[in-house]
Amino acid sequence: MMALLFKVDQVKYTCTCGNRFPLCKLYVCRYCRELRCKICVSHEPDNFYCPHCTDGITGPEARERKNHCLSCFNCPSCNNTLTARLTTVQTVNPENPKGEPLQRKQYYLLCGCCRWSSRDADIPDVQSLGAWRGPKVDPQIEELLMSIKKYWATVGAEEAMEAQTKKFPRRKSYAYKRDLFQRRRSSIYKSLAKNNLLSPNANISDTAAQKSSEIKPQVDPVPFSEVPALPESYWTQPLNVNAVTSLEQRIAYPSVMPETAAELHPIRKILTVKRSLRCPGVECDHNLVKPEYVPQSIKFKLHLVAQFFVPEIRLASQPSMDIEKESTCVLSITNPTDFVIRVRITPIDCEHSSKEENIGDLADEINTNLIVPGILQQEGVEIGGKLNGLELAAGESFSAGGKDKQYVDDSTVVLQRKINKVFLRTTLVPSVLGEKIMVGVNFHFQLLNDDAIAKKDPTAQIKLTKDNSTPISTRVLLDLGFAH
Template sequence: MALLFNVERVKYTCTCGNRFPLCKLYVCRYCRELRCKICVSHEPDNFYCPHCTDGITGPEVRERKNQCLSCFNCPSCNNTLTARLTTVQTTNPENPTGEPLQRKQYYLVCACCRWSSRDADIPDVQNHGSWREPKTDKEMEELLLAVKKYWATVGAEEAMEAQTKKFPKRKSYAYKRDLFQRRRSSIYKSLAKNNATISDTSAQKSSEIKPTVEAFSEVDPLPESYWTQPLNVNAVTSLSQRIAFPSLMPETAAELHPMRKTLTIKRSLRCPGADCDHNLVKPEYVPQSIKFKLHLVAQLFVPEIRLACQPSLEMEKESVCVLSITNPTDSIIRVRIAPIDCDEETEESVGDLIDEINTNLSVAPLLQDEGVEIGGKLNGLELAAGESFNGERQYSDDSSVIVQRKINKVFVKTTLVPNLLGEKIMVGLNFHFQLLTDDAIANKDPSVQLKLNEENSTPMSTRVLLDLGFAH
């Protein structure tokens, strides 16, 4: 059952050609296209700490090096450290013979692995935000700065080359002179900015710059204690723990220090269409809020195809595969499915999907030509009132094609003949559907909904790849 509900078994094809499950896709209601996380434009809205939810602006993020000043992670298990209060008695300087003073101090402790700042010999502090930074090697810091400067130069030069390739080369020198004299355009401002960055960082080209760090074939030998004394694995740091402190590189667990928590961002997703620049996802600006101002995920608008049950696939025998199609909207819609024939289709028509499909799926002509109507879902208020406006419409379904029908779901029957043993049976479908219109949503009559939806909406189509499992 867990394998049956695996969303990775049914993948939809995005406009850019990548394939993802429906829950990982977005839909643009303006350009009528499916979008994925690879082709959309990512725009950071605000930065915040995931533990204390403290919102931080862009300039402060660069000053803080993308870290929170008051929250720490455990260097051993990477969980959040909590500050624990303790009381220490100290001598009163004004009255040494009198009663001692009670002083409050804080130290960090991990509730998961019980690591504390006292294990690293970090003294307790009186203020929660006055933790000292670990001592770092100056030579290592200079080396990291040199490497950062080198790659900044290489990146700025590559960005400059990418910008200059957008403009055609002209033989007239007067055209180039007039071109670079126009400072009002943002494109030429970015060119000048990249050019200034390269001149400030280094006057040489990236091909002439020698890397600061060079690889050596010889490494330092291990200490004699590794061969003469038993090794305590718990006292030696792992590779991930050493990489977390590049300027310190602790070798033992006693040298570990608390790590400042990395900030998290809330980002907006924008449609990358040439004539469309609308938002697909827009979260709330407040870090404590988990709501969205705009959330156009495909699972809320596009019908979902799933395997109703695991098909019994036998070699060289006709097998039945039942698919369920769910309508996530409140209006009745019509969908059509057609198989992708791996023998007749070409790479130009279906792209690289032809390389993954290894079995042909047979679909009834009724589903290919006329399609099937799927009713809209009922909300909680309508179910409580006993309303069922989908039931008022009588469906004349063919029992050989439509196995079962529910409120907003139909089960259709398809057939295939597996001919591969030891490999997963992969089939493809051309899926045609329609997005809802505002007029169809406002009208409660199912027949009017379907008519308005077919007349006013633009049909959408995509390709679906199904993993049916192994044949026996």
């Protein structure tokens, strides 16, 4: 049982867009009643902050700093955070040269992991934190990097405009969305022009001059005859690996590309972003995840994770699967809500599936049919909410049809009940060797409406019906392992 606790990839739910993920990686929209995944949702950056000093930074300021923190650095050798060490230096007092020397504070950077310091790169100590300067950069290399940045910024602007065009189609009854698209489109070009990535005179209609194919950076190849030869020390002296930088260390500083360890410089720490996730529905466009603005806070203003609303199907135990023999597969369904919910399970038969079901690529993955009792397919089973724990002792469990008088279950189908969990018995006949046994089911459940949530008494447990809930269906793929 404990071995299956952390195997969340064994059971995958199908998103509205067709991708399959574990339940803990899905979201549910309370407005359009659809399951969403990280691929189909819209990602919007809320605020930027440094993960070390947790200093909050606005979007324009982050672009001005090139997405780097001004006071925190990473070690160029092991990529850990560098700490500033204080040291005192005695200097001559200009007012009284023959008197006592002055004590002046200075700072240098030191890595607590590999013991690399800024003094190893001959970087002078500074008198204030964050006053370290980077190495000198070749103007030609910097110009080439800026042209590459300009190219990819234009590519991103084109993709953003295409996404906004698909998201807000032209309709007579949605004129305000067209205006919103025009405002977002103009803000993209204004931000690019502000950072000198586009021409200041570029407007929204002048898209022909800003095509990515026309500003693609050109790198002139160097003839082989002009490539300098390697020095004789490469062939006569042994190689000191500790004195040569690795490929990761060179890519970390693309404008310098240091070749020796003595040329390494501290790398400014990259900022982290807090993101908001928005539902991609054309008529919805509501937030699914909205974090707090304060970088130190780990709370959310809105957190519609599917694990808080959708019943979770898990394998209660690993079935002993023998080829061409009937095996018992026990499924556990947990109700994460405070309401009494009814669920139904119907198997997916790829061989006899109709065109109306439209199972998609599940037909290529499912290789075994799961045998589900008729009671689960037609009537379903009711599962109590978490509020049942107030009436029962902590950790108390009861058998089907035993202590719990509220539910009258078939003991051959419902093996056991707990506070908000039920164990169901299904069977299958494995017939595939050398491949994982994959089965699929259609999972039907209900989601409480917003009006019922507003009128709900927090001390009373209600039952979901057709009037106060919305039916939702999804396909679930189960990985049962290998047969023997």
